[in-house]
Amino acid sequence: MSARFACTACSGTLELRAEGVSESLACQHCGAVLDARDPKHKILARYRQKLGAPPKLPIGTMGTFRGEKLQVLGLQRRAVRYSGVIYSWDEYLLWNPYKGFRWLVESNGHWTILKTVETKPKESGSGV
Numbered sequence: 001m002s003a004r005f006a007c008t009a010c011s012g013t014l015e016l017r018a019e020g021v022s023e024s025l026a027c028q029h030c031g032a033v034l035d036a037r038d039p040k041h042k043i044l045a046r047y048r049q050k051l052g053a054p055p056k057l058p059i060g061t062m063g064t065f066r067g068e069k070l071q072v073l074g075l076q077r078r079a080v081r082y083s084g085v086i087y088s089w090d091e092y093l094l095w096n097p098y099k100g101f102r103w104l105v106e107s108n109g110h111w112t113i114l115k116t117v118e119t120k121p122k123e124s125g126s127g128v
């Protein structure tokens with residue numbers, strides 16, 4: 001389920017995907033982060049800089065992976081500095097209303113898909 005509305009900060013057209021599930025959304029026009037659960041979509045944060053290079057998978061992209069239809073709902077750009085070198089990667093939040101969420105991580109052209117577990121894994125007691 002999705003809904004269109006004007007960004008509270010810049011009036012750009014936005015589409016709220018996964019309505020009722022999403023807690024916030026970032027405006028692709030101005031970078032403001034808006035409250036998805038507030039009917040007036042109040043501004044939670046503003047950013048002066050945009051993301052930089054466009055994401056390899058634009059928000060809203062639909063696709064199929066291993067038989068599951070998934071939609072790109074969000075993106076986190078992350079980085080860490082280790083021994084003076086900056087390593088960065090993109091984490092895409094994928095969603096299927098019947099299957100839940102997946103994370104698709106891209107780093108330097110390598111893709112990894114992750115599924116969140118609901119419970120803590122149990123230790124078997126035996127080492128590998």
Ligand SMILES: [Zn+2]
Pocket residue numbers: 007008009010011012027028029030031032
């Ligand atoms: Zn905006």
